[in-house]
Amino acid sequence: MDQRLSDVQQELVRSADQMLERHAPLDRIDAVAATEHGYDRDLLARTAMLGWTGLGLERAGEESTLVELGLVVSRMGYFAVASPLRATMSAGLLAARLPEATQACDDLLARIAGEAAPVCVLDARDLDGDGTIGQVEWAAAADAFLLVTAEDADRIAVRLLPRHHAAVSVTPLEVFDNERVADVRLTALDPAGLPLIGGASRAVWGEQTQLTRLLRAADLLGCARRAMDMTVDNAKRRHQFGRPIGMFQAVQHHSADMRMDVESASLLVWSALWRAAHAHPFTRHALMAAWHTGEAAERVTKTAVQLHGGIGFMKEYPLHHFYRRAKAHKLRLGTPRHLLAELGDAVLADAERDFHGEFAAWPAA
Amino acid sequence: MNFGIEEEDAALLGEFRRYLDGLAEEGFIPREPPLVRPDHAMAPEDIAARRAFLKRLGGDGWLGLAWPAEYGGRGKSYFAQWLVIEELSYRKLPEMLMSVTMIGPTLMRAGSPEHRREFLGGILAGDIEFCLGFSEPGAGTDLAALQLRAVRDGDHYVLNGQKIFTTGAQYSTHIWLAVRTGPPDSRHRGISLLIVPLDTPGITVRPMITQADYRTNEIFFDDVRVPVDRRVGEENEGWKVISLSLDLERNLNANIQVRELRELIEWSLAGEGAGPRPAGDPAVRAELGRLATKVEIVRLLSAQVAALITRGEPLAAEASMAKVWSSEVFQELPSAGLDLIGPRGQLRVGAPGAPIHGLVELDYRESPVRKFAAGTNEVQRDIIAQRGLGLPRNRK
Known part of the structure; x- marks a missing residue:
């Protein structure tokens, strides 16, 4: 048991911070958000050069770098970077984990890893009566979609749908943070005519859902940590009544609560990703991490604005980006009451199977 | 980053679980956990059962798993010891957490050779168990305000005063006692730490029943004589010993x-x-x-x-x-x-x-x-x- 980052992981985080400090400073967020596609293409290309877009894409049996992927995603959250990177890596994880993969799958993974080609997942089972899949992140920026369809009761198929296919129309939505989200409408599309990426059981899809959530939770964790760090820095510098406000016990106790929210979310996120990376069951743990981190990040960013006072409420100060991001990402994890219901089901199912032997056991190192 | 437990620790935990299952099979411990937590034992028969279990545990080598061999331990990892204590806690069995993880290791660092000889073996055998004598009516969170007076009289201290909320005193053998040896206002510069057997003449233990129906205690000290060599650390430097032990708590x-x-x-x-x-x-x-x-x-x-x-x-x-x-x-x-x-x-x-x-x-x-x-x-x-x-x- 060792919760610390390894030397290699620390180096990864250090180099991520250096790169983001230089190429994605907080004072550029507004300028990037004002561009047509809402993200910095050069920055995305850099992530590929640094090898980030290959993280976590190992095939079964190879040593996993899923935790490392989580680490860089978390640093993106720490800088509130708007980028298709996380959505792309979620799609990449799906492709990499398909047991029956095609050459098209290998080609796609090579494009993600090598060029950071933006890709996102479309779940055809989410189609509404109008043929629309709602609120797809970074759909407008994507080169291609991974279209997931139900083959039968137990199996899914994943196909490659080019962004500019005639059947696809993308309608950008206006959201309250700096992410880009769109509705995707599919008209008269015959999935059977699309290149097959691979097939899998529904269990694989279930794990995919949790991995997508875990990456978002890692992002939220970075977001919460930044809000806390900004608040503590401010509390040390800002003087009232002739002393730093961070000397007041009320401020200290709020800060301690932020610290505990960050620590608890951090342990849940990394332990769940570690489990996933080491082939331990992780569904319940991912749901716990997702639910708690959403709640924690919302609490931390609210407290951050409160402890900053007026300046934290101003658009010229960057805290509002984290306040927005925390809530918007929390919503993207799923309606909180539905997420909690899913979590409750997972807890009961695991506990009913074997409480002492499995539910409460520590995994093998 | 590693959220798993080592093979050796897991094996030890498995062995301990089988050991406890064996004790249940032979009827030495109940199969189902009791209603009352073992650290709340009050009735004489519950206290006797608690002591008997701890002596069995000690005799079978399961107390102080992480203690070094020179003090009678098995030199296993601290984590393995934690897992074993966790298992006891899960089954609502006594674990002597404080004596094993706090008092013993403090004595290894700050005690005299005589202290180590006299107490460490007793803790590991399950014969000696400590309660903490820190809080007083006027010294709770502000521990440095404590006033239980200890006055030198030859090679003894003479103690007068009171402790409160001394949980576990009814089944402990000794108290890990913070006393005032300096002037009343000397705060953390005038405190010493003494080991005192609870059956020393002049000690009166009065039960205080909590809202959860379990017992904590008030302890009164009337001219209680304690040999000076039962002091851990230097006179008036007990704060260091307290800090060390609290760090281990x-x-x-x-x-x-x-x-x-x-x-x-x-x-x-x-x-x-x-x-x-x-x-x-x-x-x-x-x-x-x-x-x-x-x-x-x-x-x-x-x-x-x-x-x-x-x-x-x-x-x-x-x-x-x-x-x-x-x-x-x-x-x-x-x-x-x-x-x-x-x-x-x-x-x-x-x-x-x-x-x-x-x-x-x-x-x-x-x-x-x-x-x-x-x-x-x-x-x-x-x-x-x-x-x-x-x-x-x-x-x-």
């Missing part, structure tokens, strides 16, 4: 909360009588999911502290975070649990027909204690802010 049981969660989950799955299973209600499942998450955080924070101690690293805010979080969940579990159970939750512990034997209401009554005991959560939050986040000190 950072080992937390997560499994008390895990056990409570299990009881609630089993209740929800089994239901009561012919009625529908509570677990069939989505709102109940969601609430159990929320509580299970809180408990998982208790486990992860506690394991993090155990891992830090295992590696010999200093604890900064981690121990305080674990303490605050776990004590708050200790209160939240029975609070939310009774709300899940509803009106039948009002049936008191042991009452016929009480859901989960009424354990949840008993836990509810006990649940405030951990938030103010062993360093109030307010002080812990100060520590988290100051040591963990570098905010400026606000107290002298």
